[in-house]
Amino acid sequence: MRVRLEDVARAAGVSPKTVSRVLNDEANVRGPTRERVLAAMAAMDYRPHPSARSLASNRSFLVAMLYDNPSSNYLTEIQAGVLDACDLHHYSMMVRPLLSEAEDFLERVGTLISHHRPDGLILTPPITDHPALPALLREQGVPYASVSPKQRDGAIGVGMDERLAAREMVNHLIALGHRRIAHVIGHPAHGASGWRLAGYSDALAAAGLPFDPALVIEGEFSFGSGVAAARRLFSLARRPTAVFAANDDMAAGVIWAAGEHGLSVPRDVSVCGFDDTPISRQIWPAITTIRQPSREMGRIAALQLLDVMRGRGQGRMVEVPFALQLRESTGPLPTAAPEAG
Amino acid sequence: MRVRLEDVARAAGVSPKTVSRVLNDEANVRGPTRERVLAAMAAMDYRPHPSARSLASNRSFLVAMLYDNPSSNYLTEIQAGVLDACDLHHYSMMVRPLLSEAEDFLERVGTLISHHRPDGLILTPPITDHPALPALLREQGVPYASVSPKQRDGAIGVGMDERLAAREMVNHLIALGHRRIAHVIGHPAHGASGWRLAGYSDALAAAGLPFDPALVIEGEFSFGSGVAAARRLFSLARRPTAVFAANDDMAAGVIWAAGEHGLSVPRDVSVCGFDDTPISRQIWPAITTIRQPSREMGRIAALQLLDVMRGRGQGRMVEVPFALQLRESTGPLPTAAPEAG
């Protein structure tokens, strides 16, 4: 038979309620008493019955993670991080894919809440930016934390400084001696595209390099758009010696096009991306890119949420550090072909 | 205040127990009674309290999905399918990453079971093939279903005929006129490698083509191993006109190496892969490959499990159909370079 709280109480010589207090880390339990109870719990390998706890306390010990994101790599990482945090505090996690554009989106969230009664929600992009969701959650009294929301003020969760990351990526190219550095912009609808372009400009300006519109080409985050952009860049009379693509897929496309033009990467041209998706390691040369600590971000968002849920604080917006992943696709300025024409 | 089962009972003019019977789809409720209850439930928008149900019935209405798989695309799809099935029967799903090679693997599974008390488990590769897990689960009385286990006899779950799929892939190449068809084998430790190689042989034999060991090269499922294998193949005096790689990463490597050798795909050489991972669409030309209906497979595995859990049957091993994804990397035999030397 399963060990119950009552059994622990008997073994420790206290009332069930006291065991409950220890279990829930409540105040007003004397040190020695607490230790006796903890010892008994450990000795009997006691596991509280989650349903009984929920029923009695009207909490579910459940965190639901909402997503509508085609990038499974990203999602799986975030999910793993959220799980890490949930495990730490003995919460469960459920995942829920949703279509944020669908008409019945809010209704579905409502159903989720009334059905599973999660104690809190983790929102991931683009659900983070849904205009009407915050009102619904406030009304239902369900706390939530967001991962990389566009609007950071007043939000609880986690984010990364993409603009600064892009800037440092370009700084890296400049440090390698590059002066003619091209940029392939991402899909115009994504906030990330703007942040990354801004970081590119920041770096050029800081290094006193001119911003040359001919070197800035619009892509749309796809491999094919990277190929197309690179074909234009490599056909220029004074072609760039380095290309910063706004994501890894486009960087892979640029590398492809380089091969097409008889250019060796990184000997003749350096290429870098953003996101550190698997494709950056699956092709050769492996792409220098920016890594988001996605798992860590999931963990942090969940920890902020748990703080709020457990009444341990207000929660805040945490900024995490990015990391340059230096790989084989970037190298020193080609000496045989100095950029000064 | 929340609507409870008792409220529904009062509204329908029956006892709570009868409402419970309707809720759980039990026998021995007269048609009209059932309808009255269902009507009352709908009118009051009744949602059973999951914890109360669990506590009273000693079931958790929870399915846990165990994984230890680096391919997030695959996982996310399987997960979505499992969720589909769980939603259908009002079960919740939790996900749990594990290290199947870790020493404490079994212990961790035990902890999961005693902590969350799932009513059933979904196992995904390679956890499906863990030698000691079935014994533990039987001992704990936790039913489970497997996705693509090596050992199919007596197992419950879902699988795909990879050997036949490989055979049809090669048949496609033969139908295009190819006669010198190479194969890049996968990592020797994976069962899939053997199945796919066998399918390759089957197709050759059925077409009366010789099996040429020089055209069969060991890879290890990585991009790099595909490049290495292709370099050897393209250096042969009589090089193959088509290459069937055992997965998409290696196919991408083969395409890369083709460019290196000045070969155009598919004009000079056709290349195909297996798995339909994103890389098959992210590079150019997009790779002809085999699609596993992963989401459907997750759904089916979960449905089999639910059948068992709900005492609706024994469950069985379902075989799902694969699908050839014809893309741009395969084409007719080059007319300028007939294989007859």
Added chain:
DNA sequence: TCGCAAATTGACAGCGCTGTCATTTTCCTC
């Protein structure tokens, strides 16, 4: 050492549902 507030502990009911078993109703068969 006594008295009182504060800290600690415990008794008990009840969270919302289902299992068990008793009771009532229905449906046959003769």
Added chain:
DNA sequence: GAGGAAAATGACAGCGCTGTCAATTTGCGA
């Protein structure tokens, strides 16, 4: 139409825990 089996329904306790509030113990100043 009576009798009996089977089907349908209901009464009631209790799943394992926590909230509320009462009882007890402790700590501390006078």
